[in-house]
Amino acid sequence: MGKGRAPCCDKTKVKRGPWSPEEDLKLISFIQKFGHENWRSLPKQSGLLRCGKSCRLRWINYLRPDVKRGNFTAEEEETIIKLHQNYGNKWSRIASQLPGRTDNEIKNVWHTRLRKRLVQSSATSPCSSNSVSCGKEDKSQAEGCLNTKTSQDFTTPVSSGGSYNSNQEDDPKIGLLFKYSAFNEIIQEVDKPDLEIPFDSDPDIWSFLDSSNALQQSGANEFRAEEESDEDEVKKWFKHMESELELEEADNEHHKPGTQESSSSCS
DNA sequence: AAAGTTATCAACCGCACCTGT
DNA sequence: TACAGGTGCGGTTGATAACTT
Incomplete structure (x- = not known):
């Protein structure tokens, strides 16, 4: 070779x-x-x-x-949030605790919905110390969290x-x-x-x-x-x-x- | 109705780890 | 022990559906 x-x-x-x-x-x-x-x-x-x-x-x-x-259920989403606090971006680890869900899917849900939701919920305490990143991707987040399409957040017709x-x-x-x-x-x-x-x-x-x-x-x-x-x-x-x-x-x-x-x- | 914007998700990429030789 | 191949993982991208103006 x-x-x-x-x-x-x-x-x-x-x-x-x-x-x-x-x-x-x-x-x-x-x-x-x-x-x-x-x-x-x-x-x-x-x-x-x-x-x-x-x-x-x-x-x-x-x-x-x-x-x-x-769609992910509210329980599943809560589980993801909790597990993410424990494991960080260990998506496969998180997926192993959610039967039937794949790491890719969980990753997508996290990036598209849950992270924004957490950012929103912690908006009163800017860049607090939870697991939500305030990093480079916040360019869109900054806009996204101010202008989140709540109508889509949990009812997206898949x-x-x-x-x-x-x-x-x-x-x-x-x-x-x-x-x-x-x-x-x-x-x-x-x-x-x-x-x-x-x-x-x-x-x-x-x-x-x-x-x-x-x-x-x-x-x-x-x-x-x-x-x-x-x-x-x-x-x-x-x-x-x-x-x-x-x-x-x-x-x-x-x-x-x-x-x-x-x-x-x-x- | 059309154009522009945003959200979502499937798929790709590259790296790291594991295992066999 | 070193190396090569196979697999798994996480980050990222591109297409497109959905929504807004």
């Missing part, structure tokens, strides 16, 4: 930016089948043109079945879908795929006693269930009934979805780990 540390992947050859539903499905399916013992080799094996770190992040922060989505913010809604097929994949996730995990099933976290799923009996019959129920079955069923499911979505990817082989000679350079 040359001097210094090799980069984790060739950034010119991996896809970046928001994940597509197809990529999510690939990742979910792969992990359900084979787990994620090696993130670095996972993209190549699963046929994803992504960096292993990106796959890990996507799984941990979004696709993992026990991720609780939706688009519970995730990162397909725009096209998920625009493209019914994509939205459907995503919702079904989320549903499928839950179904797949129902028998795992340790996992908290986020039934209350994504209302879209329930409206989806209500409104898409046809899909349930052709896909979900069938899949559910045979959830214990093996990868043949998963392949069947992929084929079904691909034809349903007219995706018909040329990379059917991608679903077979080890057979993919992907150009992914995350290795």
Whole structure:
């Protein structure tokens, strides 16, 4: 090897930016089948043109079945504030005390809401000694705390879908795929006693269930009934979805780990 | 209705730590 | 013991939704 540390992947050859539903499905399916013992080799094996770190992040922060989505409760926010006083910016430490919440999510909530709230509440005692920083980022804070949009602070309508913010809604097929994949996730995990099933976290799923009996019959129920079955069923499911979505990817082989000679350079 | 501003969140980056050789 | 690779963590950024003027 040359001097210094090799980069984790060739950034010119991996896809970046928001994940597509197809990529999510690939990742979910792969992990359900084979787990994620090696993130670095996972993209190549699963046929994803992504960096292993990106796959890990996507799984941990979004696709993992026990991720609780939706607004933070007042109790959770209070917990975060208290834990932050104890641990500081140890987000993973804080996240470990909040089941279903990720460090990234907690970090975001802290920066976007809780810190401002604390600044506001301590406005009478400027730059008091609590954990709220009065540091460099106070440029926006100074304005923000004077002009906080309280109407948004605790009632922000989260688009519970995730990162397909725009096209998920625009493209019914994509939205459907995503919702079904989320549903499928839950179904797949129902028998795992340790996992908290986020039934209350994504209302879209329930409206989806209500409104898409046809899909349930052709896909979900069938899949559910045979959830214990093996990868043949998963392949069947992929084929079904691909034809349903007219995706018909040329990379059917991608679903077979080890057979993919992907150009992914995350290795 | 349009333009500008702010808030939110997913994702990326780089560093540190851990582990195996 | 030193080194290299894999993983996790925290900071930061960019896109876009939501809101205001």
